[in-house]
Amino acid sequence: MKLYQFPFSPNSQKVVAFAYEVGVPLTKQTVNLFKGETRTPEMLAKNPNGKVPILEDGEFVLWESNAILGYLAGVAGRADLAPTGVRERAEVERSLSWQNAHFGPAVRKVVIERVVKKLGGLGPPDEALVKQGTAEFEVVARVLDACLEGREYLCGTLTIADFALIPQAAILDDCGLDLSPYRHAAAWRSRMLTRPSVRRMLAEVRAAA
Numbered sequence: 001m002k003l004y005q006f007p008f009s010p011n012s013q014k015v016v017a018f019a020y021e022v023g024v025p026l027t028k029q030t031v032n033l034f035k036g037e038t039r040t041p042e043m044l045a046k047n048p049n050g051k052v053p054i055l056e057d058g059e060f061v062l063w064e065s066n067a068i069l070g071y072l073a074g075v076a077g078r079a080d081l082a083p084t085g086v087r088e089r090a091e092v093e094r095s096l097s098w099q100n101a102h103f104g105p106a107v108r109k110v111v112i113e114r115v116v117k118k119l120g121g122l123g124p125p126d127e128a129l130v131k132q133g134t135a136e137f138e139v140v141a142r143v144l145d146a147c148l149e150g151r152e153y154l155c156g157t158l159t160i161a162d163f164a165l166i167p168q169a170a171i172l173d174d175c176g177l178d179l180s181p182y183r184h185a186a187a188w189r190s191r192m193l194t195r196p197s198v199r200r201m202l203a204e205v206r207a208a209a
Contacts, residue, residue: 001075002027004046004054007208008119009033010104010167011065012053013201018069018163020197022076034120066096069160082160095147095154095161099168103140107168107177109133114175119209130176137177145182152191166192170202 003019003026005012019026031037031052039050047054047063055062055071062068073082083089110133113125144165147154154161169189172179179186192198 001025002029002056004029004031004043004052004056006031006033006038006052007205008116009052010108010171011051013167013170013205014163015053015055015065015068015072016204017166017195017198017201018072018160020200021163021195022072022078022081024072024076066100066160066164069096069163073160081158088155091155092159092161095159096164098143099161099164103144103165104168106133106136106140107172107175110137110175110177111168111171115171134177141179141182141185144188145185148184148188151184151188153188162188162192163198166198167201170198 001024003012003015005016005028007013007030016026016028031043033052037043038047038052043054044050046056046061049063051063053063053065053068055068057071057075062071070082073079083092110130113127113130113133117123117125153159154165166189169179169185170193172189179189193202
């Protein structure tokens with residue numbers, strides 16, 4: 001299988017970490033977002049949204065990172081990580097949807113201003129956007145903390161939902177967002193960061209910086 005990815009993209013990171021977790025080998029090809037490489041005719045033919053990650057498995061082409069997580073779980077035969085029971089699957093889907101609609105956008109707003117702009121030489125951060133994103137992060141951090149009360153993982157046991165969230169949770173320190181007041185969420189983050197698959201992915205990101 002081939003993965004078109006950008007090392008600094010959280011959506012790419014989640015797929016890479018999960019592939020390491022379940023032992024699915026990937027041939028990775030870097031597509032540089034800063035240089036507009038996702039918007040070439042070749043890449044737009046693979047994903048008309050002009051984004052990565054994109055997974056190729058033979059003639060099958062799949063984009064949208066959370067869909068890729070579910071596919072890799074199926075390929076690896078890991079129904080424990082992407083359950084098929086009606087309620088169990090619904091709970092995983094809820095967490096994936098929440099990551100896309102709430103947690104990700106709140107963190108992304110600050111990451112773009114404090115991390116991405118620096119990496120891409122895009123000028124100083126817009127402090128008004130940082131303030132707005134920080135306020136939004138505090139809201140989603142409280143929700144995450146409440147969801148994790150009495151649980152080690154988002155859906156009770158480890159699932160693809162935890163891998164969907166961990167890249168953005170991992171970068172919080174770099175962009176000045178503090179998860180420590182939310183003890184259940186902070187404990188989950190620490191737990192995920194000790195997983196060899198996540199550590200391997202983050203080491204590759206640091207090496208690419």
